[in-house]
Each structure stands twice: as C-alpha cells, then as structure tokens.
Amino acid sequence: MSTSHQPWPVADFHCDVLSKMMLNSALDFNHPELDVTHKRLQAGGVKLQTFAIYIPAGAGNPGIDHVARQIQIFREKIAGPEGGLKTLLWREEAEQIVQPDRRDIWGVLSLEGVDGLEGNPFYADLCFALGVRFIGLTWNFANWAADGVMERRNAALTNKGRELVQRCNELGLLLDVSHLSEKGFWEVMELSARPPIASHSNAAAVFPHPRNLNDEQIKALIIRNGRIGLTFVPMFLQEKSSPPMSRLLDHLEHICVLGGAEHIMFGSDFDGIKEHVIGLEHPGCYLALTELLLKHFPEGLVKKWLCGSAVSYLQENLPNQCN
Template sequence: MPTTHQPWPVADFHCDVLCKMMLNSGLDFNHPELDVTGKRLEAGGVKLQTFAIYIPAEAGNPGMDHVARQIQIFQERIAAPKGGLKTLLWREEAERVARSDSREIWGMLSLEGVDGLEGNPFYADLCFALGVRLIGLTWNFANWAADGVLERRNAALTNKGRELVQRCNELGMLLDVSHLSERGFWEVMEQSARPPVASHSNAAAVFPHPRNLNDEQIKALIIRNGRIGLTFVPMFLQEKGSPPMDRLLNHLEHICALGGAEHIMFGSDFDGIQEHVIGLEHPGCYPALTELLLKYYPEELVKRWLFGSAISYLQANLPKKQN
C-alpha cells in the first residue's frame, strides 16, 4: 500500500504558503508553522505544487510590490538551489515532469486575485516574465477586473478585466475561475482561449457553499476539458468543525456522475485555512488520502486524480518555450 512504499506522485494546484512567508519574514520553507514545507512535499509524494500569490488585507493596499515580493520569496527561498524545487514554466517541462520517475519536486506560480496589478492589464506581461502561469481574476469580492463570488451584485468582468483576459490569451497565461462571481465565470469560460481551471472548489450540489461550483459550471468545465481541483477547506465540506476525510468522496462521486472523472485533480488550499480535514493537515498526508481512494476506486483512476489529470492539462495548455 502507499504508506509502506514510495508515495504515489501528486500534483496540488493551490496553496498559500507565500502569503504566510511574506507576512512573517522569519518563516523558512521548513518552519513548523507552515502546512506546506519541503520535507512534507517529499513525504507526501508531491511532484508539483502550485504556489498562489495572494495579498491579504493586513498587507495594506495591494500593489505590484506585494506580487513581486512573493515571487521573490518563491525564487530565493523555495526554488532551487536553496529550497530545492524546480520552477515549472513551459509545456516541455510539464512533459518532463509527467515522464520522470525521479524525486524532483516542481513549483508553479499562480496569482489569486489581480488586485496587485493596480488596474493595469499589461502587468500580466511582467508576471508572466517572472514565472506566473495561472491567474484568477478575483478573490471573493470585487476588484478592478471582476466581481468575486461573495459580491452581492454578481457582476461579470469590467472592460479592463476583459482586456486582461485577452492579454492572458496572447501570453499563454492560464485562467482560474475559483472565486469568480457566477456571471464572471461564464464570461471567462466564453473568452478564454484555453480551458480554464477551478483550482480549489468543490460541488455545490453536495454542500451549498458559495465557493463551490454548481452543476452547470462543473459541466461547462468538463465540456471545455478544464480541470476541477477538489479542495480540503472544511467550510466547503460542512457547516462547521473539522470534517472526516471521506467527506471529500461525496464531491468526487458527484463530479464523476456529471461526467468529470477525467477532469478531477486536487487543490488543497494548505496554509490558506485555519482548520483542516481530519487526516489531511499537510501535504505529507497525501498517502493517507491515496489509501482512502483505493478502497473505492481502481488504481488507474486514483493515479489520474492525484497527478495525471493535472499534469496532462499542463502538457496540453502551457505555452511552448520560445527559442
């Protein structure tokens, strides 16, 4: 079983460790206050971890300096040589990750909300040049580009938000629809040149949290051949407290029933949560999730959900390296 052998490969499409390290400069990448550490990624078999750039309210007015600071933290303290992680930028590298049987760990940068781009769609060019490959337009509320899912007016994209999507299309930047208002979701689905992902969302039909996706949204992502990253946020699984790990299976089953077995991955939201799913407190716990999944599903499906689905998406949709 996975706990007695080398852990199976895992790709995790969302964590918030960069935000924590920005707010507390004393945290290194193996500090016990972090959920995600280099040692835990290795213990859990995580071959690819996406690191979100998120600017919390306590950081002050969001600006490009916050974005640059978190990119710097990733480059200087998490990526090789100090942190040891290789940086995933190009389709050719995704192909290397997919076929490699080595113990290399890769990191990819995402932007969770474009508040820090200061209303300038062309700051996306700078982010792309600095290694960002996935952008979500909003967090939960409105900004200059779009409304978030908790914004009561439920507006779609602004004119500048549409400019940003177009610029992402031109750059090869991937788009993330987690956190978007429903109207914004549908507009991005229509305008994005590449299949979007929902990096960390569950199924609203199973548990009706605003951040979970309704059936029509899930089916739209399936039709576009996008991906849905099931997340370990307790409040997306039950009303209060720490849920058991098997609560995730209801969401997984529901997405499969909608035709999404080929489109499921994981986006833990580690370091973005205060409470945890019981038994899934950090990336080192992925072998326990593997064991749970193997009780109900064949190995081929479990391997796809843990790793194959995410990496095949990147193989198909990341830009090719320009020589």
C-alpha cells in the same frame, strides 16, 4: 495496493505559503508554522505544488510590489538552491514531472486575484516574464477586473477585466475561475482561448457553499476540457468544523456522475486555512488520502486524480518555450 513505502506522484494546485512568508520574513520553507514544507512535499509524494500569490488584508493597499515580493520569496526560499524546488514554466517541462527516474519537485506560480496589478492589464506581461502561469481575476470580492463570488451584486467582468483576459490569451497565461462570481465565470468561459481551471473548489450540489461550483459550471469545465481541483477547506465540505476525509468522496462521486472523472485534480488550500480536514493537515497526508481513495475507486482513476489529470492539462495548455 499499499502506498506506505513509495507514494504515488501528486500534483496540488493551490497553497498559500507565499503570503504567510511575506507577512513573516522569519519563515523558511521548513518552518513548523507552515502546512507546506519541502520535507512534507517529499513525504507525501508531491511532485508539483502550485504557489498562489495572494495579498492578505494585513499587507496594506495591494500593489505590484506585493506581487513582486512574493515572486522574490518563491525564488529565494522555495525554488533554487535554498528551497530545492524547480520552477515549472513551459509545456516541454511538464512531462518531466512524472518521469519515474526523476526525484525533482516542481513549483508553479499563480496569481490569486489581480488587485496587485493596479488596474493595468499589461502588468500581466511582467508576471508572465517572472514565471506566473495561472491567473485568477478575483479573490472573494470585487476589484478592478471582476466581481468575486461573495460580492452580492454578482457582476461579470469590467472592460479592463476583459482586456486582461485578452492579454492572458496572447501571453499564454491560463485562467483560474475559483473565487469568480457566477456571471464572471461564464464570461471567462466564453472569452478564454484555453480551457480554464477551478484550482480549489468543490461541488455545490453536495454542499451548498458559495465557493463551490454548481452542476452547470462543472459541466462547462468538463466540456472545455478544463480541470476541477477538489479542495480540503472544511467549510466547503460541511457546516461543522473538522470534517472527516471521507467527505471528499461525495464530491468526487458527484463530479464523476456529471462526466468529469477525467477532469479531477486536487487543490488543497494548505496554509490558506486555519482548520483542517481530519487526517489532511499537510502534504504528507496525501498517502492517507490515497489509501482512502483506493478503497472506493479504481487504481487508474486514483492515479489520474492525484497527478495524471493535472499533468496532462499542463502538457496541453502551458505555453511552448519554442514559440
């Protein structure tokens, strides 16, 4: 089936547009320096884009003001009249993402590392009130809540980190285990009331990068009915730069062998990477990825991986507006 004229709906669970815009206030949502733009989302059929709130090293000591500034950028430049995206907040809205008669593009906020919450678990309440729906406790290194995957000691959660998870459970904030240390991963899997996701990670058995998930981690996410967002970060796919798009197929096949065919989605990491998979340089390239997938997998599975699996997760796990 050709997708050249009408792209299928896509959900992408990770990009770093907001941190780029925070560091350079001259950027708008169609600036050529960005991978993810409104026009490219339209071109690629992306109906849902997750926008990570990440505090890069160049921003100074992380604080709640960095989080608030990126939420403000999302509201002013991406959502609403200027950017054109709708903000996804509630379970009741998730089913609208794939309605064929709607042309809306939705954005949802995630927090990539809780450094900016300044050690205060109740800042999670503020994030939730301002529209954040996913929280990853760490980036690659240690903070007040947990160790990241690149922290050599590989510790789990701190006491305050456990308090934060409990508060997320109470609020309905969903947890993202990409970037967590392995011990932290297992503790979150135990403590989280709802199925966690790994928004942008691949399979370590296919390529052994520390940010990729081992088979036991993948199986645990499958058992919990969580989701795994395969990512387009070149260094997670092979040692050499500029891998071909076909390298993703090995990760897809491996997760399917482990029983995860119903749990796969995508988390590109666009705007968080300096090099790209050949042919996957921006969201408009999802059409080419779709064509590749259709050469190797059934149409029904491809549609699930592009959007259906992510949307069903949201329909089951986002907080209910009526509560």
